[in-house]
Amino acid sequence: MKASYGDKVFYAVNYTVLTIIALTCLFPLVHIAALSLSDSSAIMSGLVTIWPKGWSLEAYGALLQGTNILGAFKNSLIITLVGVVLSMLLTTLAAYPLSRKYFYARKSFTLLMVFTMLFGAGMIPTYLVVKSLGLIDTYFALWLPGLISTYNMLVMKSFFENLPEELQEAARIDGCGEIKILARIILPLSLPMLATLSLFYGVQYWNAFMNVLIYINESDKYNLSVLVQQMVQSQSVMQELSDFQPEDIQNITPQSIKSAGVMVMVIPMLLVYPFLQKYFVKGVLIGSIKG
Missing domain, CATH: 1.20.5 (Single alpha-helices involved in coiled-coils or other helix-helix interfaces)
Structure with missing residues (x-):
């Protein structure tokens, strides 16, 4: 037309x-x-x-040699990779049974989970619970409190509900149980949605800031977000480049050091996103048709 x-x-x-x-x-x-x-x-x-x-490239050289940027990068990588794996595993195990029409009381369980989106315990009660579990100064304090995103779980649940039931019925006739149906039928058909939610969780863990400040006290366990924030807020960032002599940093400015730190934190997500972008819109839209 x-x-x-x-x-x-x-x-x-x-x-x-x-x-x-x-x-x-x-x-x-x-x-x-x-x-x-x-x-x-x-x-x-x-x-x-x-x-x-x-x-x-002197700012990047000074950043790599004079700060703990590599250690913070490794910490961010650990937090993100382990967090994404755990979150996707638990989100899948929650979404699949709730997407089955024959699952007893699935509507009640879904409403209970949606309720958590409306009300939260707050920072202080959450901190007391984490402290009582002995998780302070461990990365489990970052993973466990937000292991499952209710929104992501609902998106995955809706996606599973939209998959053809005939395929699942055929698998049952062939003798497959629920685990095999999930692993061999459901998940291979859900790659766009899985990639999208993995990206959501990945960005969440990579940019973790407040939780790290609250629960992590040891500076060598800080991630990139906290380290870069400290660099940006610092008024004496040049004096903190302990491995450099004054003559080595005379051609470097605080602005260039801070900018290099920001780019080191941003570049990994910029590199990952293009590989998942083709799944991004498809995964979210298909998963939000129902529910």
């Missing part, structure tokens, strides 16, 4: 507005990247906007 003049104007306005919004969101990240790759003289002169001036 040929678009009318009004449709063309509408599309043009939409594309223009969305392009402006996208550029507005993208500009801070591009600016930070430019600062991290620019020469100190250009940064101090205020010449850096969206393109690096006097390309330099």
Whole structure:
């Protein structure tokens, strides 16, 4: 169907507005990247906007050698990988039985889980529970309190409900139990949804900040979010580069160090997202048709 003049104007306005919004969101990240790759003289002169001036990697070298950025990166990786595996496993084990029409009292269990989205215990009661379990200064304090996202569980439940029941019935006729049906039928057909929810959980754990500040007291267990925040807030970031001599950091500015730290924290998610982007919209939309 040929678009009318009004449709063309509408599309043009939409594309223009969305392009402006996208550029507005993208500009801070591009600016930070430019600062991290620019020469100190250009940064101090205020010449850096969206393109690096006097390309330099000294800020990244100082960051890697003078701070615990590698240790924090390893901690973030552990928190994210283990957290995603545990969360996806428990979310799947919760969503699958609730998606079965023959599961007894499934509506009651679903309502109880939805109730947790409306009310929370609060920071202090949660901290007291975590402390009583002896989880302070362990990563289990980051994993256990939010192991299952009710929203993600409902998305997965709706996705499972939309899968053809004929396939599952055929598997039962062939002698498959519930575990085999889940592992061999349901999960292979749910890759878009699994990739999408894994991305949700991955971003959540990678960007964990408040929970780390509350439950982790040992600085060598901090993740990238906390380390970079401390660098950004620090007024003496250059003095903290203990492995560098004064002459080694004379061409480095605090802005470039902080910008390099932000980029080290952001780049992993930017690298992962393109591989999961094709599943992103499909997984969420299909999983939200019902429920």
